Amino acid sequence: MATHTLPPLPYDYNALEPWIDEQTMRLHHDKHHQTYCDNFVKAVTGTPFEAQDVNATLAQLDKVPENIRGAVRNHGGGFANHILFWEIMGPKAGGTPTGPLAEAISKAFGSFDAFREKFVAAAMGQFGSGWAWLVVKADGELAVYNLPNQDSPVSKGDTPILTLDVWEHAYYLKYQNRRAEYVGNFWNVVNWNKVAELYGKAKK
Numbered sequence: 001m002a003t004h005t006l007p008p009l010p011y012d013y014n015a016l017e018p019w020i021d022e023q024t025m026r027l028h029h030d031k032h033h034q035t036y037c038d039n040f041v042k043a044v045t046g047t048p049f050e051a052q053d054v055n056a057t058l059a060q061l062d063k064v065p066e067n068i069r070g071a072v073r074n075h076g077g078g079f080a081n082h083i084l085f086w087e088i089m090g091p092k093a094g095g096t097p098t099g100p101l102a103e104a105i106s107k108a109f110g111s112f113d114a115f116r117e118k119f120v121a122a123a124m125g126q127f128g129s130g131w132a133w134l135v136v137k138a139d140g141e142l143a144v145y146n147l148p149n150q151d152s153p154v155s156k157g158d159t160p161i162l163t164l165d166v167w168e169h170a171y172y173l174k175y176q177n178r179r180a181e182y183v184g185n186f187w188n189v190v191n192w193n194k195v196a197e198l199y200g201k202a203k204k
């Protein structure tokens with residue numbers, strides 16, 4: 001029984017054009033994300049983690065048997081991280097956050113621009129494959145950092161609310177080696193309403 005299935009993209013494949021192209025979205029969701037999902041399912045089938053939410057499993061990696069821990073960390077991480085990534089982007093998005101999230105960002109980083117600089121630095125500073133993250137820490141404070149590969153903030157006890165995939169598969173077709181241009185254009189597709197919703201949930 002496949003408990004974990006790949007959710008469809010929450011918008012059309014071409015919805016993030018011109019910032020993220022349709023061909024990249026098709027490959028990224030249908031091939032890369034699907035493969036993480038399939039390999040995660042393979043790893044947890046027949047274990048107590050088969051029916052458990054993937055983020056709950058990532059939050060207790062130390063309890064996952066050693067023989068599948070690597071697969072769960074990499075493929076479970078890839079499965080969960082991409083679900084969040086699709087959700088925090090959208091068409092007709094971008095701009096700046098409002099409400100409690102905007103206040104929290106200003107409080108934590110000084111200003112929205114200062115936050116953005118820090119997030120961009122995390123995305124650019126990730127050597128090789130990985131992700132940039134905005135998280136809510138256990139004490140409710142916001143933090144920005146990067147993590148390699150498919151490692152999830154959830155495994156550190158943090159709740160991710162915004163993320164950017166800086167694996168080359170996320171941008172190479174359109175941007176080739178120009179990661180900075182991809183990272184710069186990301187701000188045009190950030191769905192701040194979703195990020196604010198995740199922030200609200202994480203603070204509860």
Ligand SMILES: [Fe+2]
Pocket residue numbers: 028032082165167169170
């Ligand atoms: Fe990816």
